[in-house]
Amino acid sequence: MTLDEVRADADPATFPSCVLDARTAFDFFGAGFLGRNSAVHMERAGMRVSVIDADDHRLDEMAPLYPKTWKFVHGDAFEIARLIADSGAKADLVVLDPWTNGVPRVLEALPLFARLSSRWLVFGLTAAQGDPPDLDALLSTVDAPLSPVAIVRRSDHVGGVWWGVATVL
């Protein structure tokens, strides 16, 4: 697979354009489709990205396709998020793209992931959170300084998959 092949499969309309002004990003759960859902859009926008995923084989496949300045970190997203939060490091954008059955756990951990972002937080949602999900209601239950910005529909998979977009206040 080449980066052009990943790009050809990645419709820019499926990723929130408002976050593309970010210069740095943490791309959690970033490797499953070699970046088709997330990394490739950040690469197009010229961001410097750290991709974090539990699948080391996928990360090894992905790394040669992307800029040499990018980091590819193997491990559990929640553990690595805690380590980054403890270090005080932040990026302009944090993207969270778990498998659909992993969405509830990620939503519970939004306060942790929000600590890693200086501006944007983008996270996957499914029809289990509403069709379409009600971002204002969802964030009103999260104990973190997040302001709702947009819901972007990504695909019809399992009844609908969206990106929730928030800013960190």
Ligand SMILES: C[S@@+](CC[C@H](N)C(=O)[O-])C[C@H]1O[C@@H](n2cnc3c(N)ncnc32)[C@H](O)[C@@H]1O
């Ligand atoms: C929907 S795929 C991500 C697709 C990816 N964003 C892309 O654009 O190619 C979900 C990813 O979550 C990863 N994953 C699942 N549980 C994880 C965990 N606890 N920590 C880190 N990665 C995990 C899987 O290995 C898989 O690559």
